Amino acid sequence: MTITALDRPGGPSPAGTDLAVMADGLVKTFGEQRAVDGVDLAVRPGEIFGVLGPNGAGKTTMLRMLATLLKIDGGHAEIFGVDVAREPHVIRQLVGVTGQYASVDEILTARENLWLFGRLQGIASKRARRIAEDLLAQFGLQDAADKPIAHFSGGMRRRLDLAASLITRPPLIFLDEPTTGLDPRTRGQMWETIRGLVADGCTVLLTTQYLDEADQLADRIAVIDHGRKVAEGTPDELKTAVGDSTLQLLLSDPDSVPAAAAVVRRILGSDPVLSPELGRLNVALEQADLAADVLIALRDSGVSIASMNVAKPSLDEVFLALTGHGTEEEENR
């Protein structure tokens, strides 16, 4: 193997200055609201670091501050040892940013877009054309290379957007919700591409609202809620906190929710998430097998079930486990 393997995550934690991203107490306020409220981050070179959280948690705001797109209101951030607030021009040479909404030019073709962004970064015209060609091939966009972006599908746009971030092969890539709104197949392709970046020696910082995405991709995850970091660890560590899977029960009679909750608590010793008005109840399981124990106990106590399902824990359950409350959407439902 190449020396890439040397500082892959899992090894000893590198010293402070060797971090790809170091954020210390980052704060961003919009009027009264503290969108990001004292977040610390330590991203090691060569890893995929996931920032997980619901809509409005402050993930994008944090990423935009680190990418010099937003002013840092408080705290301190460094990227490869360079101060983000003090040397934005240098930071912009180190980071490739792929936004939540494709930031490519609608009026140009895919090929023209890549050429334009290459030229703007000081690459000579001929070389910019060659890089564009290579990236179009790498991202499977040759056939659409000369079509206006307006005719592109969501997946093609995302791919072009990511390609545009890679023109100068920056050592650090920011991906803001790279697969939100993509169909499952395209999503899987995007995951492959992201893994490929790291194999090439990039460091990736991505945000996502999907637990499975963070689980699939990230070496380490920080969970963000209301602008604060509520947990950090490897996907396995987080899942242990939440349980392996979730039992979802729909009761025949919504009024039997309290009775069912009592049974669940007795068998599993943990609190379920209740939606009494819907007659629904979700609970984390340490092992999927425990579902059978719950079902038997429910039948014994005369609670009738309309349907049941054992699934991977959702972001809601992660949040409940980590913060004691669900995501905003769950609360508003």
Place this chain on the structure above:
Amino acid sequence: MTTTLAPATRGRDRAATARRTVSTSETVSQTMTMAWRSLKNMRRQPEQFFDVVLQPLIFTAMFAYIFGGAVSGSVEDYLPLMIPGIVAQTVLTTCMVTGTKLREDMEKGVFDRFKSLPMARIAPLAGPMVADLSRYTIASVLTFATGILMGYRPGGGFTGVTAAILLSIFTGWALAWIFTWIGTIARSAQAVQGISMLILFPLTFLSNAFVPVDTLPSWLAAFVRVNPVSHLVTAARDLANHGTVSSAVFWTLLAGVIVIAIFAPLSVSSYKRRHV
């Protein structure tokens, strides 16, 4: 050596070799690249040229036949007075479009990428303005051409007319910085248009563009005499009609330089501060 550098080394090396500032030649090259983008845009949406093609034709004919008899006794006698005025007016209206288009453009996602790139902050503003030189050129050439078709015979000849056109283009480009600045501070493209109209109408009509200054009440004449548009109109008249370079040329150029010196830095700093 391996082809794949360790991620940490790669990051540190890149940080060490990164450029600390944008050089002038980089700024020029980036501005020209942005101008290329705007020209592509114009070529793909040729309806953007409607105003600069139609306005000179319609305004020239309309103003000549409406005011010609009243102001100068006949259309032919009015043309030498009016054509340079129409050129100034058309170029100013064209500037306004510069600001409106920029505002619209800045709302697009691609501006996020421009901001995230290590490029001169002035390039996304100056690039479209360089491309707009084509619009000023079309507008002023067409105005003179329409005038000549209607019987205007500029005494300054080809050289005088060319000089008048070049001066108008420069002034248009300089004044466009005011509208670019408005584009960077206004909340919407419509707001840009509204604010621009408020500036534009007094500037063009409270000038000597369409009427001789001595017909005006003294308080109004005082404003008209200091209005930079009046200097442009006087300078363009002297160049096109007599082939003479009068002091108005100097005042026009000076006003243009002052406007750029004030509004270019203002535009860049408000563009930097703006977080879409």
